[in-house]
Amino acid sequence: MRVRIRFTKLGKVRFTSHRDAARIWExxxxxxxxxxxxxxxxxxxxxxxxxxALSTGHESLAEYLDVDLEDGRAxxxxxxxxPAAVSAMLPDGMVAQRATVIPPGTPSLQEAVTACxxxxxVADTTPAAVGAALEAFLAAEVVLIDRERKGERSTDDIxxxxxxxxxxxxxxxxxxxxxxxxxVELATVGRSLRPAEFVGAxxxxxPDVRVLRTHQWIDAGGARREPIPLAATPAGAxxxxxxxxxx
Amino acid sequence: MTTAASPSLWPRLEPLLARxxxxxxxxxxxxGATTPRHDPAKVSWLLVYPDTYEIGLPNQGLQxxxxxxxxxxxxxAERSYAPWLDLDAELRRAGLPLFSxxxxxxxxxxxxxxxxxxxxxxxxxxxxxxxxxxxPVRSEDRRPEHPIVCAGGHATFNPEPLADYVDVFVxxxxxxxxxxxxxxxxxxxxxxxxxxxxxxxxxxxxxxPGVYVPSMYDVDYDGPRLVSVSPRYPDVPTRVDKRxxxxxxxxxxxxxxxxxxxxxxxxxxxxxxxxxxxxxxRFCQAGMITRPVRERxxxxxxxxxxxxxxxxxxxxxxxxxxxxxxxxxIERVVADTVSDPTACGQVSVSLPSLRxxxxxxxxxxxxxxxxxxxLTFAPEAGSWRLRTVINKLITEEDLYGAVESAYSQxxxxxxxxxxTGLPTETDDDTRGIVELGRxxxxxxxxxxxxASVTVSVGGFVPKSHTPFQWFxxxxxxxxxxxxxxxxxxxRKARGVELKWHDPRASxxxxxxxxxxxxxxxxxxxxxxxxxxxxxxxxxFRLERWTDAMAAEGLSVDWYVHRHRTExxxxxxxxxSAGLHKDFLWQDWQAALAxxxxxxxxxxxxxxxxxxxxxxxEHVVASPTPPAGGSQGxxxxxxxxxxxPVRLQIRRPDPVGAG
Numbered sequence: 001m002r003v004r005i006r007f008t009k010l011g012k013v014r015f016t017s018h019r020d021a022a023r024i025w026e027x028x029x030x031x032x033x034x035x036x037x038x039x040x041x042x043x044x045x046x047x048x049x050x051x052x053a054l055s056t057g058h059e060s061l062a063e064y065l066d067v068d069l070e071d072g073r074a075x076x077x078x079x080x081x082x083p084a085a086v087s088a089m090l091p092d093g094m095v096a097q098r099a100t101v102i103p104p105g106t107p108s109l110q111e112a113v114t115a116c117x118x119x120x121x122v123a124d125t126t127p128a129a130v131g132a133a134l135e136a137f138l139a140a141e142v143v144l145i146d147r148e149r150k151g152e153r154s155t156d157d158i159x160x161x162x163x164x165x166x167x168x169x170x171x172x173x174x175x176x177x178x179x180x181x182x183x184v185e186l187a188t189v190g191r192s193l194r195p196a197e198f199v200g201a202x203x204x205x206x207p208d209v210r211v212l213r214t215h216q217w218i219d220a221g222g223a224r225r226e227p228i229p230l231a232a233t234p235a236g237a238x239x240x241x242x243x244x245x246x247x
Numbered sequence: 248m249t250t251a252a253s254p255s256l257w258p259r260l261e262p263l264l265a266r267x268x269x270x271x272x273x274x275x276x277x278x279g280a281t282t283p284r285h286d287p288a289k290v291s292w293l294l295v296y297p298d299t300y301e302i303g304l305p306n307q308g309l310q311x312x313x314x315x316x317x318x319x320x321x322x323x324a325e326r327s328y329a330p331w332l333d334l335d336a337e338l339r340r341a342g343l344p345l346f347s348x349x350x351x352x353x354x355x356x357x358x359x360x361x362x363x364x365x366x367x368x369x370x371x372x373x374x375x376x377x378x379x380x381x382x383p384v385r386s387e388d389r390r391p392e393h394p395i396v397c398a399g400g401h402a403t404f405n406p407e408p409l410a411d412y413v414d415v416f417v418x419x420x421x422x423x424x425x426x427x428x429x430x431x432x433x434x435x436x437x438x439x440x441x442x443x444x445x446x447x448x449x450x451x452x453x454x455x456p457g458v459y460v461p462s463m464y465d466v467d468y469d470g471p472r473l474v475s476v477s478p479r480y481p482d483v484p485t486r487v488d489k490r491x492x493x494x495x496x497x498x499x500x501x502x503x504x505x506x507x508x509x510x511x512x513x514x515x516x517x518x519x520x521x522x523x524x525x526x527x528x529r530f531c532q533a534g535m536i537t538r539p540v541r542e543r544x545x546x547x548x549x550x551x552x553x554x555x556x557x558x559x560x561x562x563x564x565x566x567x568x569x570x571x572x573x574x575x576x577i578e579r580v581v582a583d584t585v586s587d588p589t590a591c592g593q594v595s596v597s598l599p600s601l602r603x604x605x606x607x608x609x610x611x612x613x614x615x616x617x618x619x620x621x622l623t624f625a626p627e628a629g630s631w632r633l634r635t636v637i638n639k640l641i642t643e644e645d646l647y648g649a650v651e652s653a654y655s656q657x658x659x660x661x662x663x664x665x666x667t668g669l670p671t672e673t674d675d676d677t678r679g680i681v682e683l684g685r686x687x688x689x690x691x692x693x694x695x696x697x698a699s700v701t702v703s704v705g706g707f708v709p710k711s712h713t714p715f716q717w718f719x720x721x722x723x724x725x726x727x728x729x730x731x732x733x734x735x736x737x738r739k740a741r742g743v744e745l746k747w748h749d750p751r752a753s754x755x756x757x758x759x760x761x762x763x764x765x766x767x768x769x770x771x772x773x774x775x776x777x778x779x780x781x782x783x784x785x786x787f788r789l790e791r792w793t794d795a796m797a798a799e800g801l802s803v804d805w806y807v808h809r810h811r812t813e814x815x816x817x818x819x820x821x822x823s824a825g826l827h828k829d830f831l832w833q834d835w836q837a838a839l840a841x842x843x844x845x846x847x848x849x850x851x852x853x854x855x856x857x858x859x860x861x862x863x864e865h866v867v868a869s870p871t872p873p874a875g876g877s878q879g880x881x882x883x884x885x886x887x888x889x890x891p892v893r894l895q896i897r898r899p900d901p902v903g904a905g
Binding site for chain 2: 012013015016017019020023024026027028029030031056057089091092093123173174175176208209
């Protein structure tokens with residue numbers, strides 16, 4: 001039985017890496033005594049499958065993982081109660097919000113997700129300055145940047161990966177500095193674009209940014225939807241208050 | 248300065264963490280971490296491990312004290328680790344101090360900065376952490392508003408190199424003494440930490456058993472020679488005796504072992520099964536200074552393993568000690584752990600510090616039931632003759648038997664650890680290291696084509712409170728020559744991978760290990776020249792050490808390479824691990840005569856001084872030595888000198904495996 005779980009990564013835990021998060025989940029599942037299925041072989045591992053990696057330092061309201069449970073022992077499991085049970089075993093700021101059983105053959109998160117919405121707070125600038133830069137960016141047909149991926153340098157046109165972008169006013173960062181907030185939707189298929197790369201193309205100096213993933217999107221025949229929508233709950237409402245700087 | 252008024256530095260740290268490597272090591276948030284309630288009436292401890300988080304977080308000593316202090320009503324404890332170079336620079340640029348990882352308070356706002364010193368090469372990091380805390384690095388410059396700088400751990404058994412920088416040393420085990428120190432510091436706080444009171448609180452601390460306050464002692468020299476280290480006041484002890492807890496069963500800590508959110512070394516549940524070791528290896532400071540042997544009851548070990556696994560979510564447990572296979576009933580405990588029906592998923596057991604003479608097929612089979620972890624054996628020397636000199640009395644048969652056990656149970660790779668630069672070592676002894684490795688690979692090839700052995704060689708650094716404390720350490724050139732000998736032999740040895748430690752780092756360690764108070768200025772110079780993280784090869788430069796020695800007018804040869812004499816005053820003589828100096832000297836002479844000494848757990852006492860001095864007998868559950876052991880089993884020690892020319896594989900009896 002495969003269960004998909006939606007969770008947050010907010011506050012201090014945002015400084016853990018994608019690999020750290022995987023290890024945290026493995027241990028949380030063991031502590032919550034979930035009947036997780038193990039791989040077979042010389043070095044058996046619990047079968048957890050993660051979605052798109054979140055860069056170290058970024059926060060998120062919309063992380064996902066799929067957990068394979070042992071069919072026999074998972075028979076009577078309370079899937080609706082699973083998020084609360086496992087959240088109690090997760091560090092502050094990581095909260096499992098909803099879980100659903102997904103049918104066999106469901107595409108993996110890596111395959112299904114085509115875009116993410118990001119909220120990016122840029123320090124030491126104004127909405128007007130960022131707005132002007134953004135206007136020029138969106139007006140351009142081609143925006144070339146130099147970047148390094150897996151050790152290879154390349155020059156890429158990133159304009160097609162920016163599906164939507166707008167300035168969402170002024171913001172005060174946690175350390176008191178003033179800044180501007182951007183909300184952008186970036187494609188994750190093809191040559192994907194990272195939020196930091198996008199900001200780098202927009203603002204010439206390397207500014208301090210605070211990045212929050214607010215949505216991941218699955219393209220469902222033209223209409224888009226979230227892998228697990230948060231029904232009536234407003235985005236970001238967790239059961240635990242994350243330590244240090246909820247959005 | 249009161250802790251209650253100190254705000255968290257977190258909002259100002261956040262932007263810095265976005266710019267440094269591995270920021271997760273600075274966030275705390277571990278499973279098991281507490282959020283202490285600070286109160287001006289409580290004594291606040293900042294427990295600092297002066298190396299990276301990855302190295303420091305698993306340290307059990309620090310975690311034990313963290314729990315014991317936080318269980319008290321009158322104390323709080325938080326933790327800190329040395330920030331890596333990138334964050335150090337960011338903090339200094341931003342004008343921010345060293346901070347705790349629990350609530351991100353400034354280090355300088357705590358009443359005590361307590362350092363865990365496991366090794367000498369971290370000494371410069373202690374100075375750096377004190378400085379980064381905004382506290383004067385030299386004790387004499389500190390004022391009542393500054394924290395008291397403490398240090399404990401194995402490397403403080405020679406406290407003299409840091410005597411001008413650390414206010415208070417704790418010699419030995421900390422479980423009980425932290426409470427006594429808390430009482431003294433609480434009274435000092437209650438009295439208002441007034442002008443001039445620092446001297447008084449330090450003098451009061453000097454009266455606590457096991458506590459050494461170097462500023463309460465005068466040091467006399469005659470030229471280079473040390474004449475005496477003597478107390479300045481009658482209420483200050485002439486000799487500071489180490490602390491040791493009598494019964495490990497009363498200290499089932501850590502109860503809430505910290506589970507980090509990011510990768511660290513020894514990332515597993517650790518359960519200490521005994522403390523102390525009487526194997527009597529003459530090079531081993533840990534074995535000498537932690538006597539007597541005190542075993543944890545097997546039932547308590549089982550409980551700590553079961554509860555710890557359930558609480559932590561770990562899938563691996565290490566049963567720790569200086570020689571875990573010596574633990575009475577080890578096979579039973581391992582068997583119960585791997586086959587515990589209540590365990591969720593797979594559990595593997597690792598047994599660090601394995602003695603080859605106690606690693607039987609039975610243990611191997613139990614350990615290999617779950618995932619196989621790495622296997623390391625430490626024969627330490629390449630010939631029986633030299634192993635007799637260092638009193639590591641394991642025979643080639645023992646080693647090959649253990650290796651056979653491991654390969655037969657499915658291992659295909661193992662690591663052998665050796666020392667070079669040992670007293671009386673000849674090139675034949677050195678070449679014997681590779682020979683042993685080659686023979687182990689041959690045994691392995693009968694089981695698997697993949698069989699390989701990593702031979703890891705470290706340069707021997709003599710340590711205080713051991714029979715080898717009088718031995719002149721090999722020079723860098725000599726150690727390099729021996730490594731050359733090894734490399735030549737290893738070139739022809741298929742399946743043997745040779746690794747060695749940098750002999751230059753061994754020299755720096757030698758300077759710091761057996762130095763007197765004058766070495767403090769050398770350490771300060773190395774730190775001021777940027778020499779932090781000296782255990783990390785990318786940060787280490789020997790020239791910083793040799794230049795500092797020259798600048799202080801001190802001779803490397805005099806401190807490190809000469810053999811010391813029986814009549815000279817050793818810099819650490821006013822600190823006692825309970826071992827009689829004449830016992831150590833006789834053992835040194837016995838070593839030079841090539842004479843071994845059996846384990847005293849199961850045979851009559853040699854009167855080393857510890858058991859009688861502390862009124863603690865060795866606490867062992869079993870009246871008989873472990874199966875398969877060559878030491879302490881009443882065997883003929885002459886036997887091992889018959890070095891087998893051809894391999895005679897003895898299949899050890901799987902005693903107790905059924």
